[in-house]
Amino acid sequence: MIRISNLNSSVKNFLLSNIDLSVKKGEYFVILGPSGSGKTLLIEHIAGLYKPDSGIISLDGADITHTPPESRKVGYVPQDFVLFPFLNVKRNIEFGLSSSKTASDSGSRLSEIIKTLRLDNLLSRDVKTLSGGEKQRVALARALAINPHVLLLDEPFSSLDAGFRYRLWIEMRRIHKELRTTIIHITHDLEEAFTLSDSMAVVMDGRIVQSGAKEDVFFFPRTKAVASFFGIHNIFNGIITDLSIDADASIINCGGYTFVASYRDNAAVGDMVDVCIRPQAIKVIKPGMPIRDNLVENLYTGIVHSSIPHGNTFTFYFKPYDTACADDSNFFEVKLPATAYEKLKIREGKEITVSLHKKAVWILNGN
Amino acid sequence: MLGAYFLCLIVSLVTYSDLRTYLDTILSGEILFAIKLSLVTATVASVFAMAIAVPAAYALSRFDFPGKHIVDSLLDLPIFISPVAIGAMILIFFNSNTGAAVEKVFPFVFEVQGIVLAQFTIVSALAVRLMKSTFDGIDTRYENVSRTLGLSKTKSFFKVTLPLAKNGLIAAAVITWARAIGEFGATVTLAGATPMKTETLPVAIQLSFATADIHKAAAVILVLMIISGIALVALRTISFKEVMP
Numbered sequence: 162m163i164r165i166s167n168l169n170s171s172v173k174n175f176l177l178s179n180i181d182l183s184v185k186k187g188e189y190f191v192i193l194g195p196s197g198s199g200k201t202l203l204i205e206h207i208a209g210l211y212k213p214d215s216g217i218i219s220l221d222g223a224d225i226t227h228t229p230p231e232s233r234k235v236g237y238v239p240q241d242f243v244l245f246p247f248l249n250v251k252r253n254i255e256f257g258l259s260s261s262k263t264a265s266d267s268g269s270r271l272s273e274i275i276k277t278l279r280l281d282n283l284l285s286r287d288v289k290t291l292s293g294g295e296k297q298r299v300a301l302a303r304a305l306a307i308n309p310h311v312l313l314l315d316e317p318f319s320s321l322d323a324g325f326r327y328r329l330w331i332e333m334r335r336i337h338k339e340l341r342t343t344i345i346h347i348t349h350d351l352e353e354a355f356t357l358s359d360s361m362a363v364v365m366d367g368r369i370v371q372s373g374a375k376e377d378v379f380f381f382p383r384t385k386a387v388a389s390f391f392g393i394h395n396i397f398n399g400i401i402t403d404l405s406i407d408a409d410a411s412i413i414n415c416g417g418y419t420f421v422a423s424y425r426d427n428a429a430v431g432d433m434v435d436v437c438i439r440p441q442a443i444k445v446i447k448p449g450m451p452i453r454d455n456l457v458e459n460l461y462t463g464i465v466h467s468s469i470p471h472g473n474t475f476t477f478y479f480k481p482y483d484t485a486c487a488d489d490s491n492f493f494e495v496k497l498p499a500t501a502y503e504k505l506k507i508r509e510g511k512e513i514t515v516s517l518h519k520k521a522v523w524i525l526n527g528n
Numbered sequence: 529m530l531g532a533y534f535l536c537l538i539v540s541l542v543t544y545s546d547l548r549t550y551l552d553t554i555l556s557g558e559i560l561f562a563i564k565l566s567l568v569t570a571t572v573a574s575v576f577a578m579a580i581a582v583p584a585a586y587a588l589s590r591f592d593f594p595g596k597h598i599v600d601s602l603l604d605l606p607i608f609i610s611p612v613a614i615g616a617m618i619l620i621f622f623n624s625n626t627g628a629a630v631e632k633v634f635p636f637v638f639e640v641q642g643i644v645l646a647q648f649t650i651v652s653a654l655a656v657r658l659m660k661s662t663f664d665g666i667d668t669r670y671e672n673v674s675r676t677l678g679l680s681k682t683k684s685f686f687k688v689t690l691p692l693a694k695n696g697l698i699a700a701a702v703i704t705w706a707r708a709i710g711e712f713g714a715t716v717t718l719a720g721a722t723p724m725k726t727e728t729l730p731v732a733i734q735l736s737f738a739t740a741d742i743h744k745a746a747a748v749i750l751v752l753m754i755i756s757g758i759a760l761v762a763l764r765t766i767s768f769k770e771v772m773p
Contacts, residue, residue, distance in 0.1 A: 205672075208672070208676050209675075209676070210672050210675070210676075229675070229680075230672070230675040230676045231675050231676070231677075231678050231679055231680055232678075233676070234678075235676055236676065237672070237673060237676040239669050239672070239673060243667065243669045243670055243673050245670065245688060245691075245692075246692070247691045247692065247694075256674070256677055257677030257678050257679075259679075259687075303673075303677065304676075304677075307677055307678055
């Protein structure tokens with residue numbers, strides 16, 4: 162288990178502040194955040210390449226805050242893999258084994274890694290001739306060869322083509338399942354984070370703004386900044402007009418819309434809040450079909466304003482009739498699979514009814 | 529235009545004398561001595577310069593320490609100041625108490641060792657500059673990865689940084705050596721221009737002109753040009769290897 166407690170560090174005018182993080186043994190943990198948020202700097206601290214100004218980094222209970230990188234047994238795969246160009250594939254993989262600290266009991270493990278990563282046919286190749294995916298597997302094998310306590314991956318798929326990336330995500334999950342190494346993986350790609358992680362943390366401006374199980378983080382962003390980073394445009398500012406613990410309801414008036422959300426125990430009537438709604442959570446009601454009980458609380462009829470096709474999905478913008486606000490920020494953004502979009506015959510200018518489960522109306526904590 | 533100009537200079541040099549005269553002059557005892565002395569002193573000076581340049585350049589490239597900018601600027605002095613002035617500064621140093629004590633144990637002034645010292649002083653700064661730019665061009669992430677794989681800072685330097693710097697190191701050594709072999713100002717000021725003693729190839733050119741022996745001067749210039757040409761071909765080969773490994 163790796164634990165970071167109250168870590169603060171200043172490197173080249175960038176600050177990591179109050180970092181608290183806990184990664185369980187064998188877990189696939191993703192640190193998610195926009196470019197320049199401090200993700201790489203954070204894992205470089207875990208690797209021992211920087212020393213924090215304060216705070217503790219511990220590994221399996223042992224304080225490693227001031228342990229040099231060569232004594233940490235932390236595997237590190239940087240962005241672009243950084244393979245040694247003067248060594249072939251085999252010698253790159255074996256590089257860390259030349260160190261006496263890691264030489265013992267390496268033979269069978271190395272064979273297992275080479276087999277798991279399907280590198281048998283590449284061992285004599287010059288690393289400069291490898292494809293992006295092959296380089297990635299060699300870099301992984303090199304880091305895994307030292308039998309690390311934890312493997313740190315810095316945006317390992319960012320330089321690869323989209324189609325190829327999906328294949329490697331599946332491959333990565335297989336490798337993790339087989340080797341059960343604790344992995345901390347950083348990325349700015351939401352889909353990648355969700356596909357690979359067991360748990361995740363969101364880093365913004367050098368701080369961890371949210372962490373937990375991936376579903377909790379992904380479906381229930383805590384702040385407006387996290388929700389925006391997740392690409393949620395349905396963020397509405399409003400006032401709580403009623404709260405009912407018995408009905409499990411918070412009534413929020415957002416400039417014309419009234420939303421019913423689940424009961425919020427730390428809120429009070431009159432509080433100004435932001436609510437966010439994931440575009441995938443908005444249901445389009447098929448005309449003439451009965452509406453389920455759990456969807457009647459948030460029911461809106463209006464006009465489809467515009468739509469954008471994405472191949473497999475459609476995004477469209479919907480404006481309810483009964484909103485008092487005319488500005489564009491009060492459109493609902495809705496995402497539907499292309500098949501559903503076609504089946505419901507959604508077109509610009511068409512009148513439709515949409516609905517929301519109250520759990521899909523998520524009250525944010527702050528900015 | 530510039531190429532044509534240099535070509536004119538080379539053609540006029542090559543055609544100044546006939547082949548027989550050139551060969552006779554080059555194979556004379558004095559010029560063979562000058563060739564040998566130049567090759568030996570430039571090689572020794574370059575080895576010392578590179579031995580100091582590699583760690584110094586690495587430290588300047590990778591570490592921050594108090595006074596780093598001052599050290600960095602001091603290293604530019606031999607590049608910016610006239611070699612004659614550098615030679616005179618060394619001479620003045622050997623007139624000081626410390627210098628005189630050194631001179632008593634190991635004489636430099638008007639000696640062959642003085643040639644090596646003069647050449648070393650001129651080329652060491654250049655070697656540091658060249659090696660620093662080589663190390664600056666090597667991504668520190670290679671060393672970082674090496675350390676996470678269990679190698680200490682020192683081991684990472686020898687097993688990762690130096691192999692990555694190989695071509696830059698060879699190129700720096702070749703340029704340093706070529707600069708040392710052509711060094712004149714500091715050499716003549718510190719070691720003098722004694723025929724068959726401190727007579728390097730540039731000194732031989734100066735001595736030939738002093739005695740109005742232009743054919744001899746042209747022959748020595750031709751030798752220097754051939755040596756420079758070989759160094760240039762070596763450099764081009766290294767550059768080509770860097771582009772097409």
